Amino acid sequence: MAVADIMESLQPAIQRLKVAKAEEVGIDTLRERLLQENASGQHVLVGRSEVGIWTSVPKPAENGSDQD
Amino acid sequence: MTDPSGESNPAYVLGHSRHELDRLRVQARLLEPVTRHFFREAGIQPGMRVLDVGSGAGEVAFLAAELVGANGSVVGCDRSPIAVATATQAAEQRRTSHVDFREGDPAEMAFDEPFDAVVGRYVLPFQPDPSTILRGLARHLKPGGLMVFQEPDWTFVRSFPPATLNDQVCEWLTTTTELSGQSWNFLEQAYPAFVGADLPAPTVQLQTFVGGQPNTESG
Numbered sequence: 001m002a003v004a005d006i007m008e009s010l011q012p013a014i015q016r017l018k019v020a021k022a023e024e025v026g027i028d029t030l031r032e033r034l035l036q037e038n039a040s041g042q043h044v045l046v047g048r049s050e051v052g053i054w055t056s057v058p059k060p061a062e063n064g065s066d067q068d
Numbered sequence: 069m070t071d072p073s074g075e076s077n078p079a080y081v082l083g084h085s086r087h088e089l090d091r092l093r094v095q096a097r098l099l100e101p102v103t104r105h106f107f108r109e110a111g112i113q114p115g116m117r118v119l120d121v122g123s124g125a126g127e128v129a130f131l132a133a134e135l136v137g138a139n140g141s142v143v144g145c146d147r148s149p150i151a152v153a154t155a156t157q158a159a160e161q162r163r164t165s166h167v168d169f170r171e172g173d174p175a176e177m178a179f180d181e182p183f184d185a186v187v188g189r190y191v192l193p194f195q196p197d198p199s200t201i202l203r204g205l206a207r208h209l210k211p212g213g214l215m216v217f218q219e220p221d222w223t224f225v226r227s228f229p230p231a232t233l234n235d236q237v238c239e240w241l242t243t244t245t246e247l248s249g250q251s252w253n254f255l256e257q258a259y260p261a262f263v264g265a266d267l268p269a270p271t272v273q274l275q276t277f278v279g280g281q282p283n284t285e286s287g
Contacts (some may be wrong), residue, residue, distance in 0.1 A: 002094075002095065002243065003234065003237050003238060004237075005087075005091045005094065005095075006240065006241055007237060008087060008090070008091075008230055008238070008241075009087060009088045009091055009126075010241060010245075011074035013244050013248055014240060014244050017243075017244055017247045017248065018228070019240050019243050019244045019247065020240050025240070027213065030237070033233055034233055034234060034237065036233070037231050037233045037234060038231060038234065041232075042229065043227050043228065043230045043231040043234070044225055044227065044278065044279075045227045045231060045234060045278065045279050046225060046226045046277075046278050047220040047225060047275060047277035047278065047279065048220050048221065048222045048225055048252070048273065048274065048276070048277060049220070049222070049223070049224055049255070049274050049275075049276040049277075050099065050102045050106075050219075050220065050221075050273075050274070050275045050276075051218065051219045051220070051221050051254050051255050051258050051272065051273070051274055052102075052105075052109065052160065052217075052218055052227070052273040052274075052275070053216070053217045053218075053219065053258045053259075053261075053270045053271070053272050053273070053279070054106070054110035054111075054117050054214060054215060054216040054217070054261060054265050054270055054271055055214075055215055055268045055269065055270040055271065056111070056212055056213060056214050056215070056261055056268065057206055057209050057211065057213050057215065057267065057268070058211065058212070058268065059211040059212040060211055064216060065156075
């Protein structure tokens, strides 16, 4: 599960910033507990969003106009 | 999601552990369709020369390489030597010859030739000032060149009916990233970051993962 993997990478920061205690997170069993919670399939999980941002820099003749 | 500031930035909240690089590879498979969509919408085309910023394990560079084809080329840059070594090894395993990985900060590096496009995924929220790096990167673009980024936003994360543990974990994640100064809620920063770098007003699109089963990106 994505959030369980992110939690593992974030563990040092979570402890350093005192967001949660190690025993609250329970990283060793977190993945399994998340899977169990969602095993029923009754929850609709709205996850993170991806933001796409793009533009093109002007060509000299365009005098800085936006090409989008 | 490897930070271009790499190991020179000890505050980088996700670190550069082997676990994190492995996680990036798994994440890349889930994000690939979204990134592909954004790149195509933005205008990444065959034959282009592309600079990938914060190339991490190399997955975004490999996607760009596929889109630009054999007549194009991709240069991936990362300030983490571990990331560059990992991506270079992956390129060798893929036998991809038109992708090259270099160690350094591309906003400050010099390149022999300008690029048709600068791309990056999960880069800008980890910068102290996203507009500063965008301004530095824009120097490498040909006239008419593309600046394309994909960044996260957790503003709309929720569950119906509430999945208590999932919601708690997401709250821990967002609180940690906010406190670290590397917020993952980039939507509200996206437009001002580009305009603040004196770039033309960007197109901004949002895609949200929604799932109801374990092992989905949403959970």
